[in-house]
Each structure stands twice: as C-alpha cells, then as structure tokens.
Amino acid sequence: MTNSITIFKREMISYFYSPIAYIVIAVFLLSSGYFFARILALSQQATLMYSLANTQVILSILAPVITMRLLSEEVKSGTIEMLMTAPVTDFEVVFGKFLAALCLYLVMLAPTLLYVVFLGWVGEPDMGPIISSYIGLALMGSMFVSVGLLMSALTRNQIVAGVLGIVTLVILFYLGFAVSGTEGWYVPVLQYVGTYDHWEPFTKGLVDTKDIIYYVSITVLCLFITIRTLESSKWR
Numbered sequence: 001m002t003n004s005i006t007i008f009k010r011e012m013i014s015y016f017y018s019p020i021a022y023i024v025i026a027v028f029l030l031s032s033g034y035f036f037a038r039i040l041a042l043s044q045q046a047t048l049m050y051s052l053a054n055t056q057v058i059l060s061i062l063a064p065v066i067t068m069r070l071l072s073e074e075v076k077s078g079t080i081e082m083l084m085t086a087p088v089t090d091f092e093v094v095f096g097k098f099l100a101a102l103c104l105y106l107v108m109l110a111p112t113l114l115y116v117v118f119l120g121w122v123g124e125p126d127m128g129p130i131i132s133s134y135i136g137l138a139l140m141g142s143m144f145v146s147v148g149l150l151m152s153a154l155t156r157n158q159i160v161a162g163v164l165g166i167v168t169l170v171i172l173f174y175l176g177f178a179v180s181g182t183e184g185w186y187v188p189v190l191q192y193v194g195t196y197d198h199w200e201p202f203t204k205g206l207v208d209t210k211d212i213i214y215y216v217s218i219t220v221l222c223l224f225i226t227i228r229t230l231e232s233s234k235w236r
Contacts (some may be wrong), residue, residue: 003088007096008103011070015104020069024062025108031058036115052133056199059105059137059144060173064165066104067148069158070097071230090230094223098149105141109134129205136202139215140195144169146222153229169195 015021035054119125148165155161175194191197198211 003092004096004099007088007093008099011097011100012103015100020065021104021107024065024104025111028058028062028108029111032112036112052137052203055137056140056173056195057170059141060169060195061166062108063101063105063141063144064148064151064162064169067097067101067145067152068162068165069152070101070149071152071226072155072158072161090227094149094153094227094230098145098223101145101149102142105145106138109137109141126205129203132202132205132207135207136199136211139212140199142219143195143215143222146219146226150222150226150229153226 032055116125116130147168148161151164151168152158152161155164172193172195174196175190178190192214198214201208201211
C-alpha cells in the first residue's frame with residue numbers, strides 16, 4: 001500500500017504540473033454551471049435533481065481525459081518497464097494511478113458544493129436527494145475512471161485511449177435508451193448494463209444496493225483486467 005501512495009502522490013503532482021487538471025476542471029465547471037443556472041431559471045425550484053441529471057454525459061467525456069495518459073504514455077515512453085522492474089506489484093501500480101485519477105475527479109466535483117450553498121440561500125432544498133446524488137457521483141466516478149484506466153492500458157497512444165474511453169462510456173450511457181419501448185429477454189439485461197438507469201435513482205434520493213453493486217463490480221472488474229493487461233505486457 002505504501003508503494004500505491006507513492007505512485008498516487010507522483011501522479012497528483014504530475015496532474016497539476018500539466019494543464020490537464022486545470023483544463024478538465026474548467027470545462028466541467030463551465031458546463032455544469034451553465035446547466036445549473038439555466039435549469040434553475042426555468043424550473044424555479046431549489047433542487048439539483050435536474051441539473052445533475054446532465055452531469056453523467058459531461059463526466060463520461062471528461063473522465064477518460066483524466067485517465068488517458070496514465071498507462072499509455074508510460075508504455076510509449078518506456079518508463080513502464082522501469083516501473084514494473086521496481087519493487088512494486090502490478091496491483092500497486094494500477095491502484096495508485098486509479099486513486100490519483102479518482103482524487104482529481106473528486107476535486108473537480110468539489111466546487112459544485114457551492115451550488116448547494118446557493119440553493120440554501122435562495123430556498124429550502126431537500127438535502128436527501130442532494131446527498132444521495134453526490135454518493136452516486138462518487139460511485140459513478142470510480143467506474144468511469146476504472147474504464148478509462150483500462151483503455152489506457154490497452155493502447156500506447158493516449159489520444160486513442162481517451163477516444164476509446166469516451167466511446168465506451170457514451171455507449172453504456174445510451175444502451176438503455178436503445179431498447180426503450182421494445183420487448184425481449186435482452187431488454188432488462190441491456191438496461192442493467194447501461195449506466196443511466198443506475199444513476200437516475202440517486203438524483204431522486206434513492207440509494208439502492210443494486211446500483212451500488214453495479215458501480216463497484218464494474219470498477220473492480222475493470223481494475224482486474226487492467227492488472228492482467230499489465231502482467232501480459234511483460235511477456236510480449
């Protein structure tokens with residue numbers, strides 16, 4: 001675990017020594033701020049339910065940008081070989097990088113708490129859906145980061161890794177809509193695999209075990225495959 005913390009610190013420093021962190025945070029805050037102000041003006045309700053409903057699409061694009069260079073750039077530059085020959089396990093490498101990306105993701109979300117403060121100033125928001133929404137955002141973020149990290153392990157090009165991550169997450173987002181209104185045994189399966197049906201309950205104040213298991217299981221699965229991908233690269 002000490003090695004993971006060391007890698008975590010290295011990646012966090014790297015993020016803020018490059019423009020990536022600042023660009024991603026700025027794009028997210030501009031986008032989410034626009035939706036918050038626009039929807040609040042239209043609904044005249046002290047709630048984040050409608051504005052947070054749009055964040056899944058925004059985050060599915062930005063999360064792979066955070067993770068795209070973490071492994072692909074190291075493989076391309078050859079530094080991954082030095083890292084893998086150091087007294088550190090594949091799990092520690094992947095977990096340390098995962099923690100760094102997830103931490104940046106949470107830092108990106110932190111300023112949106114000002115929306116809650118503003119709503120408390122102008123009205124009396126129901127804090128239940130707001131708290132559950134942030135729980136959902138954290139769980140969803142861990143899944144998005146793990147998917148992006150996996151894509152970064154599968155290619156040497158960070159741009160390709162970013163595009164693959166975005167495409168994968170967007171497909172998962174729209175998967176449930178593709179079968180909406182249709183019938184068949186596969187409909188509930190695809191709706192479960194898709195992300196939107198698992199995110200929406202959080203915006204309504206519902207923290208369902210089914211949704212928690214969904215996000216956690218995919219996160220663990222992607223991290224497991226990422227570790228195995230790194231292990232297999234040693235034999236190429």
